[in-house]
Amino acid sequence: MEQSQIDSLLRGSERALGKAISIVEDRAPAQRELMKQVHAHTGRAQVIGITGSPGAGKSSLVNQLVKHWRRNGEKVAVIAVDPTSPFSGGALLGDRIRMHDHDADRGVFIRSMGTRGSLGGLSEACQDTVRLLDAAGYDRVIVETVGVGQSELDIMKTADTVALVLYPSGGDIIQAFKAGIMEIADLFVINKADLPGVTQLRAELEDLLHISGAPEHRRIVETVSTSGKGTDDVVEALKAHHGYLKDSGEKEERRNRQLESDVWRRVLERFREDAAPNVQNVMENAAGGDPYELAEAVYEQYQKGRK
Ligand SMILES: Nc1nc2c(ncn2[C@@H]2O[C@H](COP(=O)(O)OP(=O)(O)OP(=O)(O)O)[C@@H](O)[C@H]2O)c(=O)[nH]1
Ligand SMILES: [Mg+2]
Known part of the structure; x- marks a missing residue:
């Protein structure tokens, strides 16, 4: 990419950003030079990973978070990593429609990222895209993935804060436990709190966290993401976790490990x-x-x- 285009990207041009993302998605050798150029401008955004089983309500929650932060005048970017599960094909279309709310809004950037054929290419492309968005001046970068494979897990590990979205229906927690997401989640969102079974799910979750000796900072929040109920609590919990990361020195540690x-x-x-x-x-x-x-x-x- 030419220097003038990189400068545009750093000033927040969506066009330059789109072009840069295509370069990192293709994993073409040109991405190395590009990433070198933007590196000095990264490290400012809060990166939030949102994961959970298909249909848990991740996109609905993302939608509410975007609305919330936009009201505060913050710039928000969303990377929706396409679910690998064929069952989610329909929901993806739903994503487009719901997220369409923000399309005309210049402070929001939304990008879908597909599971490409190349080995391990997805998590690499996703990490670099997060950095590009960071360099382009987005305050919050949200990455939504379905919690299944290793590459999704790798993607989540690069977030500052990982929220696991659960909902009242059997098997959810055990699946997350098996996939290794429970260990890396910093925040648990019990979505669809309007449906029966919330009390039981919360009790199961608290038990599991207790047994696994989870650190104090891991919070449980209830939401109804279709209506927006509980969004403020999620925002508050994300803020608290960010504060904890900084104060405890864990942010520094994580960044070094990440390096x-x-x-x-x-x-x-x-x-x-x-x-x-x-x-x-x-x-x-x-x-x-x-x-x-x-x-x-x-x-x-x-x-x-x-x-
Ligand atoms: N009752 C109820 N339904 C909800 C709630 N949140 C989301 N839904 C519904 O659940 C369905 C799935 O929501 P999505 O937000 O698309 O879920 P998702 O986790 O992004 O799904 P995938 O991206 O396909 O994995 C939709 O029909 C939503 O309307 C909620 O709090 N309560
Ligand atoms: Mg979704």
């Missing part, structure tokens, strides 16, 4: 790019065979090529 994994992923990504021709080469001549030997052959060829 190392970021360096790793960039090294690996670069290696994947560089070794791709060797893999292709070796695979062309491999009629079946032993993966260990083939990998060895790739590595040998790669090293020879570097001499």
